Every structure is written in C-alpha cells, then in structure tokens.
Amino acid sequence: MIDFYFDFSSPYGYLAASQIDKLAGRFGRTVNWHPILLGAIFKHTGGQPLTQFAWKGDYALHDFARSADFYGIPFKMPTNFPVNAVAPSRAILVAKRESTDAMKRLALSLFKALYTQDRDIGQIEITLQVADESGFDPRALGAAMQTQEVKDELKQIVDRAVERKVFGSPFFFIDNEPFWGVDRLPQIEWFLNQSE
Amino acid sequence: MIDFYFDFSSPYGYLAASQIDKLAGRFGRTVNWHPILLGAIFKHTGGQPLTQFAWKGDYALHDFARSADFYGIPFKMPTNFPVNAVAPSRAILVAKRESTDAMKRLALSLFKALYTQDRDIGQIEITLQVADESGFDPRALGAAMQTQEVKDELKQIVDRAVERKVFGSPFFFIDNEPFWGVDRLPQIEWFLNQSE
Numbered sequence: 392m393i394d395f396y397f398d399f400s401s402p403y404g405y406l407a408a409s410q411i412d413k414l415a416g417r418f419g420r421t422v423n424w425h426p427i428l429l430g431a432i433f434k435h436t437g438g439q440p441l442t443q444f445a446w447k448g449d450y451a452l453h454d455f456a457r458s459a460d461f462y463g464i465p466f467k468m469p470t471n472f473p474v475n476a477v478a479p480s481r482a483i484l485v486a487k488r489e490s491t492d493a494m495k496r497l498a499l500s501l502f503k504a505l506y507t508q509d510r511d512i513g514q515i516e517i518t519l520q521v522a523d524e525s526g527f528d529p530r531a532l533g534a535a536m537q538t539q540e541v542k543d544e545l546k547q548i549v550d551r552a553v554e555r556k557v558f559g560s561p562f563f564f565i566d567n568e569p570f571w572g573v574d575r576l577p578q579i580e581w582f583l584n585q586s587e
Numbered sequence: 588m589i590d591f592y593f594d595f596s597s598p599y600g601y602l603a604a605s606q607i608d609k610l611a612g613r614f615g616r617t618v619n620w621h622p623i624l625l626g627a628i629f630k631h632t633g634g635q636p637l638t639q640f641a642w643k644g645d646y647a648l649h650d651f652a653r654s655a656d657f658y659g660i661p662f663k664m665p666t667n668f669p670v671n672a673v674a675p676s677r678a679i680l681v682a683k684r685e686s687t688d689a690m691k692r693l694a695l696s697l698f699k700a701l702y703t704q705d706r707d708i709g710q711i712e713i714t715l716q717v718a719d720e721s722g723f724d725p726r727a728l729g730a731a732m733q734t735q736e737v738k739d740e741l742k743q744i745v746d747r748a749v750e751r752k753v754f755g756s757p758f759f760f761i762d763n764e765p766f767w768g769v770d771r772l773p774q775i776e777w778f779l780n781q782s783e
Contacts, residue, residue, distance in 0.1 A: 436641045445632045446754040450767060461774050558642040571646060574770035578657050 393422045393579075394564040396552055398429040399476040399512065400440075401560035402455040402466070405502040407573040409464050411563070412495070414576060418583040420565075424495060426480035426545065427552045429560055436558050440473050458573065465507045474505060475513035477545070478536070482518050484544050485535040486527060493527075500525040589618045589775075590760040592748050594625045595672040595708060596636075597756035598651040598662070601698040603769040605660050607759070608691065610772060614779040616761075620691060622676035622741065623748045625756055632754050636669050654769065661703045670701060671709035673741070674732070678714050680740050681731040682723060689723075696721040 393415050397404035408424075415422045433439060442448040452468060459466030479501040487494035504510040504521045512518045515536070519529040535541060555564065563570040563579060565586070570579050589611050593600035604620075611618045629635060638644040648664060655662030675697040683690035700706040700717045708714045711732070715725040731737060751760065759766040759775060761782070766775050 436643070438640075438643075444634075444754075446752040447632070447634075447767075449752070450754070450765060453765070454767070457774065461777055556642040556645070558640075558646070569646060569649070571643075571650070572770065574768065577773060578653065581657055 392566070393420050394425060395422050396425045396427050396557045396560065396562040398427050398560040399479045399501060399505065400429065400473040402468075402506060403458070403573045404560040405466075405506045406458055406462055406464065407561035407563075407576070408499060408502055410462060410573070410576060411561075414580060415583075418587065420583065421491075424483070424491070424498060425548050425552065426476065426483055426498070427549050427557065427560065428476055428480065428545075431549050432553060432558065435553055438558060442472070459506075465503075467507055467509055469505055469509050469511070471511045471513070474511055477513075478515045478518040479505075479512045480545050481536040481541050482522055482532060484541050484548075485532050486522075488535075497522060497525055497527060588762070589616050590621060591618050592621045592623050592753045592756065592758040594623050594756040595675045595697060595701065596625065596669040598664075598702060599654070599769045600756040601662075601702045602654055602658055602660065603757035603759075603772070604695060604698055605658060606769070606772055607757075610776060611779075614783065616779065617687075620679070620687070620694060621744050621748065622672065622679055622694070623745050623753065623756065624672055624676065624741075627745050628749060628754065631749055634754060638668070655702075661699075663703055663705055665701055665705050665707070667707045667709070670707060673709075674711045674714040675701075675708045676741050677732040677737050678718055678728060680737050680744075681728050682718075684731075693718060693721055693723060 393411070395407070395411050397408060412422050429438070441451045455468060456466055482501070483494045483498045486497040500521050501512050501518060505512045510517050510521065512521060515533065519533050522532050523529040559571050561573055563575070565579065565582060568582060589607070591603070591607050593604060608618050625634070637647045651664060652662055678697070679690045679694045682693040696717050697708050697714065701708045706713050706717065708717060711729065715729050718728050719725040755767050757769055759771070761775065761778060764778060
C-alpha cells in the first residue's frame with residue numbers, strides 16, 4: 392500500500408496524481424489517495440504557499456509549467472490561486488463510497504478542471520458541475536458533501552496527516568517511509584525496486 | 588555552458604557536485620562552478636536553512652542520507668552543521684587560478700571531507716589540511732585566500748547569484764533557464780536533450 396496525500400491547490404499534487412498509480416502498478420502496489428488542506432497543516436508548521444516566497448515563488452510558477460511539460464501533461468496556471476480545497480476534497484470522499492476508482496476518477500477530473508481549464512473548483516457549484524460532467528449525480532453528491540460525516544472524515548484525514556508530519560503536497564508513504572514532492576518519484580521507484 | 592551554484596553547507600549541493608559534470612559531459616557541455624553563501628542570499632529572500640523548518644527539517648535529515656544512497660555515494664551528516672562556507676569557497680577560487688579542473692578537484696575533496704569524514708571545513712585549518720592532502724600547497728593557498736582580490740571575487744559571485752535570483756543550493760542555469768535542486772537533474776537531462 393502507498394499513501395498519497397495531496398492538496399487540490401498544489402500544482403505538484405496534480406502532477407503527482409497523474410503519475411503515481413501508473414508507477415505503483417508496475418510494482419503491484421495500490422495507492423490510497425488522501426485529500427488534505429495545507430492551510431490547516433501550515434498552522435502547525437508555520438509553512439506558507441510556495442508562490443508567496445520571494446524569488447522561489449516566481450521560480451515555482453515557471454517550474455510548474457516546465458514540470459508539466461516534462462511529464463507530458465497539459466497545464467495552465469489558474470487565475471484564482473491558491474484555491475480553497477474544501478469542496479473538491481469533500482466531493483471525492485463522497486465518491487469514495489462508490490469505489491476508490493470513482494474517487495480517483497473524480498479527483499483527476501477536478502484537478503484537470505483547475506489546472507487545464509482554469510475553473511475555480513474552490514466554489515461548490517464548479518466542483519458539482521465537474522462531478523456532473525464526470526458522471527456523478529450532482530444533487531446527491533452536493534447533499535452528501537454537507538453531511539457532518541463527510542466533514543468529519545476530511546478533518547480526520549488532515550489530523551492524521553498532521554500526526555504523520557505531512558508538511559507539503561504531494562506527500563507519499565510507502566509503508567512508513569516518507570517521500571515529499573513529485574520530484575521524489577524516481578526515488579520512490581528505486582525504493583520499490585529494492586523492496587521487492 | 589552550465590552554471591552550477593552551490594553552498595558547501597548544502598548536502599544537496601554535495602550530491603549535485605557528484606553528478607553534474609558527468610551529466611553535462613554526455614551532452615558535450617562544460618560546467619562552471621560557483622561557490623555561494625546562502626546566509627548572504629537569505630538576507631534578501633528571508634530564507635532559512637532547511638534543517639530549521641518544523642517537520643521538514645527532520646524529513647530533510649532523512650532525505651539527505653536516502654538521496655545519497657539513491658545516487659550511490661557515501662554520506663554522513665556532519666556533527667557541526669550548518670558550516671561556514673567562506674573558507675572552502677575562497678580556497679576553491681584560489682585553486683581555479685590553476686585550472687577549473689583543479690578547482691573542481693579541491694571542491695569535491697572538501698565536500699567529501701565534510702560529508703563523509705565529519706571534518707569541519709568551516710575552519711580554515713581544516714580546509715587547508717584537506718587542500719594539502721589533495722596536492723595543493725597549503726601555505727600558498729592560505730595566503731592567497733586572505734587577499735582582498737579573492738575576498739572580492741567571492742563577494743561578486745554571491746552578488747551575481749543575487750542578481751540571478753538564486754535562492755537555494757544547488758541551483759543551475761542552462762544558458763538562462765533556471766533549475767533548483769538536485770532533484771531537477773532528470774529535468775536538466777530532458778532539457779539538454781531537447782536543446783540539442
């Protein structure tokens with residue numbers, strides 16, 4: 392099992408989401424996706440969104456696009472950034488009740504809407520629209536997203552991430568070995584090779 | 588030409604130093620090494636040493652060692668860290684007068700002394716001892732390191748790095764394309780492939 396933590400507001404999370412299942416599959420591993428809210432985590436670590444750092448922020452904007460090219464996937468920086476990841480995170484937790492495949496399918500659709508179509512999935516209506524286009528019932532999904540159960544589930548995932556000292560996105564655990572960043576994919580591959 | 592900026596106090600700089608000339612050589616490119624002092628740069632960016640961040644610092648200590656394994660090179664975290672990079676930086680600028688090969692040879696020896704033998708190259712005597720073992724005349728080197736010319740040269744390299752918005756180590760430019768981090772080596776390879 393590989394745990395994959397990501398914030399929808401993380402472009403590197405989007406890049407990782409496009410790669411990790413393919414990579415894990417080559418080693419017969421499944422991936423458990425966990426949506427997190429970095430804002431809540433940064434309260435513990437004092438962290439800040441990457442784009443707010445002097446110099447590093449400008450570099451990051453350039454690197455997001457170049458890294459997408461490197462992986463051969465489309466990318467367009469969203470106009471409204473960072474986005475509030477609560478709505479898409481809750482939406483995929485509802486989709487997970489159907490199946491983990493449904494969850495991943497919706498997550499990838501939401502990532503694509505944000506990072507290739509400049510749609511602000513931070514707004515519930517946009518998240519539900521994307522869900523609708525992806526074959527989910529937006530009315531049922533929207534209602535389930537507002538239940539205390541789903542709200543608590545997201546909170547518990549974030550709390551667990553805090554316990555595991557997840558400080559950024561994407562963040563992976565292979566068993567208990569932590570890897571931070573989409574640029575650790577080659578090391579993850581090397582690690583999985585050694586673990587076989 | 589590839590520009591390679593590094594701080595001796597950066598473990599990822601050490602890892603990059605072990606790889607970059609080999610990689611560049613496969614594309615017929617030469618590498619120009621530039622020692623920098625991140626402390627001076629952090630005054631402009633508000634940056635901090637990686638190991639001082641909550642959670643990320645502990646992760647980094649683990650990742651330094653694992654990344655060294657990944658590249659197949661020895662690594663032992665120095666007891667005294669971060670080190671003051673002024674002495675080794677000036678020393679390699681003196682060695683550069685002999686040749687760029689001499690500069691790189693001394694830089695690699697200093698990196699190895701720090702990251703495999705736990706020797707504090709921040710101390711001038713240790714830097715000179717390492718230089719001696721590497722075939723340099725420690726007396727002539729030590730005298731040259733204290734000249735205003737060498738002091739100014741290091742300052743100018745740091746100033747130029749600030750102009751180019753180098754905010755971390757290792758940092759590379761291929762022509763004017765910036766790459767930050769040893770984990771960008773695969774992208775550098777991809778970029779060089781495309782540029783051929």
